[in-house]
Amino acid sequence: MPELPDVEGFRLLLESCASGRMIRHVDVRDPGVLHGIDARGLRDALVGRRFGTPRRHGKWLLARTGGPTLVLHFGMTGSLVCARTEDPVEAYDRVLFTLAGGRRLRFRDQRKLQGLWLAHDDSDVDRLLGRQGPDALAVDRTEFETLLAARRGHLKTALTDQSVLAGLGNLLADEILWRARLRPDRPARDLTEADRRRLYGEMRRTLRTSVSAGRVPPRDSWLTGRRDDHDPRCPRCGTALCRTRMAGRGTVWCPRCQPAA
DNA sequence: CAATGTGTTGAGGG
DNA sequence: TCCCTCAACACATT
Known part of the structure; x- marks a missing residue:
């Protein structure tokens, strides 16, 4: 159901679940949600990094890591789930980020209309987000x-x-x-x-x-x-x-x- | 089987 | 150039 309020909810979830935590494993269960990168590339870029404070613009979520930025869009059916490492994985959990401290962040999406990108720097982020207007919550x-x-x-x-x-x-x-x-x-x-x-x-x-x-x-x-x-x-x-x-x-x-x- | 749906993009047309 | 509509993407539900 993702519109701005849902994505803001995902931002808060990502922050409380993952901020400051080391990424131990990246498990891509369905590469169909990845854009411009493959499973190996995503894993190599992110394992060993630490999630910082996530940002949001419109319906886009930006997860900085100190190196590359993970860029997420939830389309019509995407969501983010925070669970323990040992909790069972569900049908539409497409990518799993196993974190230090026994937590696991899951990108879940039934329809795969959007998905995950990896931006190497700020100009990469700008290119990905395209020509977005001002955020509806920030515009004066x-x-x-x-x-x-x-x-x-x-x-x-x-x-x-x-x-x-x-x-x-x-x-x-x-x-x-x-x-x-x-x-x-x-x-x-x-x-x-x-x-x-x-x-x-x-x-x-x-x-x-x-x-x-x-x-x-x-x-x-x-x-x-x-x-x-x-x-x-x-x-x-x-x-x-x-x-x-x-x-x-x-x-x-x-x-x-x-x-x- | 057909239509519908909270997302985006690109094509084609006025 | 601006703006409109439609198709495509993938999948569940009515």
């Missing part, structure tokens, strides 16, 4: 408003475009737009000053709550908790929710709370 209001004003397309498309703003995925974008009472198909640059300010505020509020929960909390009062219902209704007003497709992704909104401009 002025910059956020400037970004939106410069966009010609739809609001939701702008929010989920990682080169505009890094970190928001399909569910979070719908959630934030619903809270800000803005239709996803509003032209991004046509928002009023008040709209933009409200959108920024709701983005921050939604992210803050999700990050402390480690994910988008599918509570009753959240749109996200309703989107897969048989007869999805707005948690605020009870109106039947609308569903369309935008940029190939399922998009849910309330026709009453999010009226046309």
Whole structure:
């Protein structure tokens, strides 16, 4: 389910599980998750190194080691698990990092849509992350408003475009737009000053709550908790929710709370 | 069997 | 150039 809050959760997990610990073994159980390096190359580069404090940008996680940096992206189904060395390995555990102190970090991923890279230096990291916009949790209001004003397309498309703003995925974008009472198909640059300010505020509020929960909390009062219902209704007003497709992704909104401009 | 899905990238078109 | 949609990647679920 990885969007920004999930990846931030993985960052904290990596930090508490692995920071300062020596990497004793690297066991690649499925090389299909490796990009630009093979199992032997990964092992040779990392064994004997020590994980430092991990960083995150958008949905990317950067695990520094003092030498090369392990770069992780979780796609739609990836996750990170911290366990003891002797704990049983599960079906989709693709890479195992055995650490000093009897711990083992596992990169788990069912669909293998993204995976692991190894960056040799900072310019390598920059190249891998491509043209990412500012992190959604770090961007300030002025910059956020400037970004939106410069966009010609739809609001939701702008929010989920990682080169505009890094970190928001399909569910979070719908959630934030619903809270800000803005239709996803509003032209991004046509928002009023008040709209933009409200959108920024709701983005921050939604992210803050999700990050402390480690994910988008599918509570009753959240749109996200309703989107897969048989007869999805707005948690605020009870109106039947609308569903369309935008940029190939399922998009849910309330026709009453999010009226046309 | 067909459609769907929380990720990204690249191709093709307006 | 900007932006849109679709296919592809792999796999489970409806």
